Amino acid sequence: xxxxxxxxxxxxxxxxxxxxxxxxxxxxxxxxxxxxxxxxxxxxxxxxxxxxxxxxxxxxxxxxxxxxxxxxxxxxxxxxxxxxxxxxxxxxxxxxxxxxxxxxxxxxxxxxxxxxxxxxxxxxxxxxxxxxxxxxxxxxxxxxxxxxxxxxxxxxxxxxxxxxxxxxxxxxxxxxxxxxxxxxxxxxxxxxxxxxxx
Numbered sequence: 001x002x003x004x005x006x007x008x009x010x011x012x013x014x015x016x017x018x019x020x021x022x023x024x025x026x027x028x029x030x031x032x033x034x035x036x037x038x039x040x041x042x043x044x045x046x047x048x049x050x051x052x053x054x055x056x057x058x059x060x061x062x063x064x065x066x067x068x069x070x071x072x073x074x075x076x077x078x079x080x081x082x083x084x085x086x087x088x089x090x091x092x093x094x095x096x097x098x099x100x101x102x103x104x105x106x107x108x109x110x111x112x113x114x115x116x117x118x119x120x121x122x123x124x125x126x127x128x129x130x131x132x133x134x135x136x137x138x139x140x141x142x143x144x145x146x147x148x149x150x151x152x153x154x155x156x157x158x159x160x161x162x163x164x165x166x167x168x169x170x171x172x173x174x175x176x177x178x179x180x181x182x183x184x185x186x187x188x189x190x191x192x193x194x195x196x197x198x
Contacts (some may be wrong), residue, residue: 009189011078011175012110015088017161024086024153027144031084034092038080041073045185048073051125052186060121062186067115068098072186074178075102081174082109084150086156102194111178113187120161127184132145134180134192141173172196 037043043141048070052062062070079092096107101109179192 007174007179007193007198008114008116008190009179009182009192010110011169011171011178012078012198013087013108013109013171014110015083015108015167016166017087017167019086019156019160021160023089023159024156027086027089028084030091031080034080034094035084037094038077038101043078045070045073049185050063055123056119056124056186060118061116064100064115065098067113067187068100070098070185071113072096072098074113074181078107078111078174078178079106079109082171085170086153087114087162087170116155116188119186123185123189126184130191131180131184134176134183134194136179137194141176145170145173169196 048066052066054067055062069188076092076095082088083090083092089107090108092106092109097103100113100115102112142181148166148169152162152170155161155163155166173196175198176192176196182188183190183192
């Protein structure tokens with residue numbers, strides 16, 4: 001039996017399917033302060049990625065503090081989005097600790113990116129072209145996710161349970177997008193797989 005592939009970027013969600021019926025109606029409101037922070041962190045990530053580009057071109061690596069800070073922005077985003085979509089009920093912490101590995105502070109939503117010992121110096125110049133097929137898949141996943149989110153929210157309101165299939169799809173779609181972003185955003189040279197599973 002072949003060993004399972006290990007990917008540089010991992011996104012997980014460990015929760016029960018049961019959730020209070022009122023949560024889809026208000027959880028996104030409670031997440032508004034975090035969503036505002038995400039906007040600021042996304043701008044910061046753009047600046048840090050530009051600095052990373054220069055670093056990789058000259059040294060073939062990203063300084064660890066810079067890498068950890070970029071990964072933190074993705075983790076913060078995942079914790080907030082998963083909460084806002086009522087995939088779990090744990091309110092995300094306002095945690096800005098730069099780290100590539102998730103500290104497990106929020107059991108429900110975890111995201112880590114493995115720090116590379118070295119990166120290809122020239123790949124940052126053409127990675128975005130190689131990722132073009134993934135952009136098409138990401139757009140399709142985003143459209144499907146909208147319908148899944150609405151269906152999941154209705155299911156919670158009616159049954160008090162988030163359908164496991166819908167939850168798994170949303171986590172997989174986010175995982176897929178994160179792996180593509182990690183590749184294009186210079187965090188890894190590992191080409192993202194065309195799969196939603198971990």
